[in-house]
Amino acid sequence: MTDQSAPVRIGGERARTAAARRWRRWRLPLLIAVVLGISVLFSVLIRPDLSGDPLAINNPGPLGVRAVAQVLGRQGVHVTEVRSVDAAVAAAAAGTTLAVVETLPLDQADLERLARTPADLVVVDGTDRTLQELTDGAVANAWDHAPGVRYADCQDPDAVAARAVSSSDYALAALDTRATVCFADPGTPGTGSYAVLELGGRTVRVLADSAVLTNAHVTEAGNAALALRVLGKHDQLTWYRPTLLSPSTGAGTGIGVALPPFAGPVAAWLGLLVLVVALWRARAFGRVVTEPLPVTVRAAETTVGRGRLYRGARARGHAAAALRAGTARRAASRLGLARSADARTVIDALAGATGRPPAQVADLLYGPPPTDDAALRALARALDQLESEVHHT
Incomplete structure (x- = not known):
């Protein structure tokens, strides 16, 4: 009689052998995938949130304004950068400051919405159309014919505290008595680097040139003092930097706009993974194999x-x-x-x-x-x- 209690091992051994063979086959690509996945995760988590865009609050380069943003943060001012007019209008509540920079992408509808917000406005590098709408025609662009250090020469307390700022070719002109222009050009009376006016129950401040805020020039003359006083009036500062892709929403239409910031590094790591797997699975070229000819010709x-x-x-x-x-x-x-x-x-x-x-x-x-x-x-x-x-x- 056969022993019915003895276990049948043939099928189990075959299954274990097949599993071991599959494991030996796939363990290298799985290991590579795990290592690359961990690398991508760490690169996303520890990647510094920095930008290279001009006038970005997280740009540490010469054209960024990270230095001013960090000092404002240490003084208790919460600085938030937005890229769409919807977000800017939503954040521009009374008792806050809305800074509008790089205003060229804004159309007339955007400017009208910004002009109706109750927040104090700071306009930087405003175009003629921007100044016409946001200052109610009280301030216009002008030229400084002899750039250099300009002294306050006005009664505005912020300008008096800064004492002097560095001036470039850009300047502002007051078109009526509502606006006060400071840091005047000695050769052109009525023009200066900074203007301020009260308009509709809020204060509108205008900087002729964004250079006084940038990391490269903020330490010159009294640029830092003016920047901190103008931007730090309230505990909340909304830094609105419109995007050229879509001024109204900032969303754009390209697929790159909809992707998160870490999409680029992840795509690069995935491409590297595909390359490694392709090299691993590619046919290995060995030594040349000789093959007998069907016919020998003398x-x-x-x-x-x-x-x-x-x-x-x-x-x-x-x-x-x-x-x-x-x-x-x-x-x-x-x-x-x-x-x-x-x-x-x-x-x-x-x-x-x-x-x-x-x-x-x-x-x-x-x-x-x-x-x-x-x-x-x-x-x-x-x-x-x-x-x-x-x-x-």
């Missing part, structure tokens, strides 16, 4: 066949060139010349070895092609004679 038959082809095509020039090249190569090798030796060197060496005049050797090896079969046969006999003379030396 060299003499090949030579005869080629000769017949030359004769059938009346290619006497090609046949003569082949004969001459073979003679020159074998003779030069016999005399110890390099394969790269030029024609003059070969001619001189053969002439010295055979005692023939160099002109005769040159005519045999590099002369004109034969014009008929008799001339071709004569050339072949002459080349054979020349080569035999070389071998006898």
Whole structure:
């Protein structure tokens, strides 16, 4: 009788063997995927939230305003950057400050919405249309004909506290008495780098040039003092920097706008993963494997066949060139010349070895092609004679 209690191991062993084989096959790509996944996760988590955009509050470069934003943050001002007019209007409540920079992308509807917000406004690098709408026509753009350090020269407390700022070519002009212009250009009365006015129960402040806020110039003169006082009036500062993609929503229409900021690094890591797996799974090229030919053709038959082809095509020039090249190569090798030796060197060496005049050797090896079969046969006999003379030396 058979022992019915004995376990059947055949199927289980096959399953374990198959599982082990699959594990050995896939463990390397799985390990690579895990390592790259962990790397992507760490790169996303520890990646500093920095920007290279001009006037961005997280841009530490010369054109960024990160220094001003960080100092404001340490003074208790919560700074938030937004890129759409909807977000800017929603955040511009009474008792807050809304700074509008890079206003070129804004259209008339956007400006009208911003002009109706109850927050104090700070306009930086405003266009003519921007200033017309947000200052009710009280301030316009002008030019500073002699850029340099400009002193307050007004009664505004913020300008008086800053004392002086660095000036560029950009300036502002007051078009009526509602606006006070500070840091005036001595050569152009009524123009200056900073303007302030009360409008509709809120304060509107205008900076002619954003350079006074940037990391590269904020430490010059009294730029820092003016920037901190103008932007730090309230505990909440909304930094509105419109995007060229879509001024009204900031959403744009391209797929890149809808992707999160870490989409680029993740895509790069995924591309690297695909490359590694492709290299791992690609066919490995080993040594060249020789394969027996189905038919062995003797060299003499090949030579005869080629000769017949030359004769059938009346290619006497090609046949003569082949004969001459073979003679020159074998003779030069016999005399110890390099394969790269030029024609003059070969001619001189053969002439010295055979005692023939160099002109005769040159005519045999590099002369004109034969014009008929008799001339071709004569050339072949002459080349054979020349080569035999070389071998006898």
